[in-house]
Amino acid sequence: MALDKTDIAKRIAQEMKDGYYINLGIGVPTMAANYIPKDINVVIHTENGLLGMGTYPTKDNYDADLVNAGKQTVTALPGASYFDSATSFAMIRGGHIDLTVLGAFEVTDIGDIASWKIPGSRVKGIGGAMDLVAAAKNIIVAMTHTNRKGEPKLVKHCTLPLTGLQCVKMIVTDLAVIKVTDKGFKLLERAPGVSVEEIVEKTAAPLIIEGEIPEMKI
Amino acid sequence: MNKVVNNIEEAIKDIKDGMTLMFGGFGLCGLPEKGVEALLKSGVKDLTCSSCTAGIDDFGVGLLIQNHQIKKLIASYIGENNDAERRVLSGEFELDLVPQGTIAERARAGGAGIPAFYVPASYGTEAAEGKEVREFDGKMYVMEKAFQADYALVKAWKGDTHGNLIYKATANNLNNPMAMCGKITIAEVEELVQAGELDPHHIHTPGIFVQHIFQGTDYEKRIEFLTLQD
Numbered sequence: 001m002a003l004d005k006t007d008i009a010k011r012i013a014q015e016m017k018d019g020y021y022i023n024l025g026i027g028v029p030t031m032a033a034n035y036i037p038k039d040i041n042v043v044i045h046t047e048n049g050l051l052g053m054g055t056y057p058t059k060d061n062y063d064a065d066l067v068n069a070g071k072q073t074v075t076a077l078p079g080a081s082y083f084d085s086a087t088s089f090a091m092i093r094g095g096h097i098d099l100t101v102l103g104a105f106e107v108t109d110i111g112d113i114a115s116w117k118i119p120g121s122r123v124k125g126i127g128g129a130m131d132l133v134a135a136a137k138n139i140i141v142a143m144t145h146t147n148r149k150g151e152p153k154l155v156k157h158c159t160l161p162l163t164g165l166q167c168v169k170m171i172v173t174d175l176a177v178i179k180v181t182d183k184g185f186k187l188l189e190r191a192p193g194v195s196v197e198e199i200v201e202k203t204a205a206p207l208i209i210e211g212e213i214p215e216m217k218i
Numbered sequence: 219m220n221k222v223v224n225n226i227e228e229a230i231k232d233i234k235d236g237m238t239l240m241f242g243g244f245g246l247c248g249l250p251e252k253g254v255e256a257l258l259k260s261g262v263k264d265l266t267c268s269s270c271t272a273g274i275d276d277f278g279v280g281l282l283i284q285n286h287q288i289k290k291l292i293a294s295y296i297g298e299n300n301d302a303e304r305r306v307l308s309g310e311f312e313l314d315l316v317p318q319g320t321i322a323e324r325a326r327a328g329g330a331g332i333p334a335f336y337v338p339a340s341y342g343t344e345a346a347e348g349k350e351v352r353e354f355d356g357k358m359y360v361m362e363k364a365f366q367a368d369y370a371l372v373k374a375w376k377g378d379t380h381g382n383l384i385y386k387a388t389a390n391n392l393n394n395p396m397a398m399c400g401k402i403t404i405a406e407v408e409e410l411v412q413a414g415e416l417d418p419h420h421i422h423t424p425g426i427f428v429q430h431i432f433q434g435t436d437y438e439k440r441i442e443f444l445t446l447q448d
Contacts, residue, residue: 046388047318047319048244048247048388048391049244049388049390049391050387050388055447056445056446056447057446057447058446058447059446062441062444062446063386063387064246064247064439064440064441065247065248065375065385065386065387065388065389065439066386066387066388067244067245067247067388067441067442067443068388070443071244071245071246071247071298071442071443072442072443072444072445073441073443073444073445073446074445076387082385082387082388082390083390084322084385084390084391084392084393084394084395084422085244085270085318085319085321085322085390085391085392085394085395086319086322086323086325086326086394086395088319088322089318089319089320089322089323092319093319093337093338093339122297122303123296123303123306123307123313124295124296124297124303125271125293125294125295125296125297125315126294126295126315126316126317126318126340126345127294127295127297127317127318128294128317128318128319129317130317130320130339130340130343130345131317131318131319131320131337131339134337134338134339134340134341135338135339161343161344162342162343162344163343164341164342164343165341165342
């Protein structure tokens with residue numbers, strides 16, 4: 001069965017390592033903060049100017065001056081720091097962030113990503129996504145395997161405007177975990193009960209499949 | 219060295235049609251509310267502005283678009299403002315979308331006397347169209363130019379009569395970089411004190427970047443997404 005958003009978030013959280021500074025995009029990536037393994041310490045970066053983001057506040061302690069990159073009210077953990085946007089993006093551009101997780105519309109088998117604009121649709125904008133994908137060392141995309149029309153989002157060439165080139169390292173979808181290698185997409189894991197055939201059928205680029213593909217452990 | 223003005227009207231009285239204005243704030247967080255309010259009343263128009271976002275439909279920098287005062291907006295995201303989206307699609311104003319970190323650095327560089335710089339962000343995308351690119355150590359970069367602003371409008375938590383500013387939590391965001399790049403920077407603060415009352419260790423924006431300062435009242439500090447624990 002395909003994973004729901006919560007399970008995608010849980011699988012993403014398994015990629016977090018002790019000592020990591022992590023930037024999580026809006027939506028499913030942010031949900032991954034709820035499933036950080038208990039035995040590790042990580043620091044969540046939010047690009048509007050906070051290292052050490054905590055949980056959402058309660059009705060008694062929220063503050064209009066304390067929000068995350070999605071403009072949601074949040075809290076800061078002990079050991080947190082605040083800074084301006086120039087400093088925050090210096091952290092990103094300077095390669096100081098260990099893991100970046102974001103959503104996407106399309107990803108290619110060399111790691112190109114399209115995530116910010118659907119021509120003819122709404123004008124939303126770029127936000128921090130182009131800065132993040134251009135500079136981060138370790139970028140994981142969290143997305144559904146196909147779009148609402150059932151078309152593959154893992155493709156050979158992006159049809160939508162690009163966010164960045166050759167930057168995505170791994171993709172976690174509702175069907176599979178796929179690595180971007182020098183030779184293209186490599187299937188690492190499949191969602192419980194989902195067949196390799198189904199994943200191949202719903203991926204519009206060649207998949208490297210070596211041996212038995214294990215099920216994800218959520 | 220007293221930079222205190224009585225009110226925002228006095229601070230903005232020399233802002234003229236066609237000028238370039240920069241706004242601090244990230245969405246509505248750290249928004250110079252009093253500055254936006256006063257500019258709306260002043261009716262000054264044909265402005266080129268930069269702000270991280272356009273706020274929401276009925277609050278923030280987007281109100282100046284609604285009021286036909288902005289001819290060009292340089293922003294990174296306008297997704298929370300449906301009205302601004304409609305107006306850009308109908309060609310009512312020009313929108314220049316720039317990566318968020320690039321906006322911050324263009325502001326910082328403008329204040330730091332660095333005319334241009336290279337960043338990796340947007341290389342190979344339509345946001346880099348028409349911009350000079352260059353390779354350094356095998357990686358491609360896009361040249362971005364510093365902001366030059368007639369005025370910057372910023373909002374801080376505390377300030378003193380010398381213009382030193384302290385921000386609260388994540389309300390610093392674009393305020394400090396934008397404060398640096400204004401030829402004239404207007405700082406509105408929630409609490410204004412005498413020089414000497416703020417601990418110099420804790421200043422975020424040194425007063426050298428600020429020309430006018432005043433204490434605002436009745437801050438609304440609207441929240442875009444009030445998100446609470448279950």
